[in-house]
Amino acid sequence: MSDFAPLAVMLIAGFGALALACVEQVVAGARPSPVRIARDAVLSLREPIARPQSYDGWLFHLAPALLLLSAIAALAMVPWAPGFRGIEVESGAIVFAAALAYVTPAVFMAGWGSGRPLAVVGAFRFLALMLGYAMPIAMITTAVAAPAGSLAPAAIVEVQHAVPMALVQPYSLALWLPAVMAVALLAPFDVATAPGELGGAGVFSRYTGLEAALVALARRVLLLAVAGMTAALFLGGWHGPLLPDALWMALKTLAVGAGLLWAGRVFPRVENDRLVAFAWTFAVPASIGAIALAGLTTLLFYR
Amino acid sequence: MISLPVVLGFAAVLFAIGAYGVLGQTNAIMVIMGVELMLGATMLNIVGFLRYAHPDATSGAFFVLIVMTLMALEATIGFGLVIATFRTRRTAEIDDLTDLKG
Amino acid sequence: MNDVAVALVFWPVGALMLLTALYVFITSSMARAGLLLLAALALESILFIALASEYLGTLMLLMMSAEMVIMVFFMVMFMPDPGGLMGMDMTHDKRRSIAAAVVLSVALSAVAVATDWPARVLPPDAPDVRALGFEIMGRSMFSFLFAATAILFTMVGGILVAKQGGRYAR
8 A cells, every 4th residue: 555545545436426426417407517516515604603502512613523533534445456456455445434424423423513403303214224224235235244264355356357246246236226315315225314394404404614514525525435446346446347346446436426326316215114114124135145045156256 | 652551541441431421421321331431441451452462362352242242232131121121111211220239 | 574563563552552441440430431441442352463373353343333332331320420410430349459459460460471482483374264164063062052041141231220110011
């Protein structure tokens, strides 16, 4: 790992967030305009930071920082090319899951700290949802790491040089996608930030100025990290016929990100009870089955 | 620099803070939090020994895993009991649970 | 990590860990208490990583996040003053428990400092993930199975204890 890896991760976070914001504009039907995004960011930075009444100051002001920190920590685990594998840690997939796990306290701090009832409702809804979906993330990570024999995301990409994991373990992909959509606050799993239902931006509705910009950046970086890891773990990462490796990885990440955003616009938001029931009655037992099946495929094909 | 007594000292103070919570708090949930701190202190102890005395003792690392599991299990049953107590007595304070007191 | 780096990380993180652990029982807001406990255990997991047990530290980071937010959840449900605005005193036997805590810390620290630990100079190579995996699946398989069974029993038992109407209701 070179000394410039953390700086590179920050740059990828910044430009990737901008790219995904443009993708978001395209999916919404508008023209992609990075200039407009930059102008909105600068304008929002000029607003003063909100200090609402009856709020918990420490929690309110620390939440955007924790959200951004967990998003960048998750992004640092994504391998982009054989020459640049993010921040290489031996158990990188577990660090990714741990970083995503800190989105829950961050959203809770934002909701509780805001001091308004709808934000608290959003925070508790998100907590109930994430209790169900945190386990599939960890278990599908194990299922995908089994053929590779290693938890390092680069090793999992290497083992897909012949066949992407989405074809070997389609059930794992089917369980992984709802879980990461829930953790990345994406529709149709966006119970915490439901616009229209929870008044504005839900849990984050009280933030203005720098903190609102940080929250928006953190959400885009979360989407980038989740899309990048999905491309690395399931779509074969940087493997592809003609183009250079990093370009394949970027294309796959953007495709997954666009797909997730498109799914958010197409599918209606499901009621919270049903989402939580789906998590506990189907997703968790199915993830255990996925680990068993992954073990079977590993023994049959990868050893 | 850091050596084994330093790590054990930090773990000892953490254990004592957890003991203060267990002994001095009236609400059952705060008592559970005190126990979590005490178990965290024991894990720090074992990790210190792994680093400075026996780096090849994988059974020590496994024991840390077991203690982590126990933290979660004890919190689970504790919360279940708090729910059950609250349902009948509307209180989670351990000072009000004196039925078996001589 | 070399010794200077470990020392540079250890002292501030350790001190902050003890401070946040102490504030868990001082603060009157329950959300802050739960999140301060999360901070204390997360800082402890950073200490694990500094002491060359990266996998255990990462695992602890992963587990503590959800666990502590659940704790806040329960506190808001069951405590008389979750917001902490009414300034209730939630302690009993305050002087004796503080005395007991001080005696414990002094006694344990004395044991830690006074004992003659083996003065071996060993390479700072804590078991890595592979070695831990082999240990779990090989020698400690029985303990692992026992822990798994305990988890299963706890899940079922916790639900039964908390069920509305008790264990025998339908």
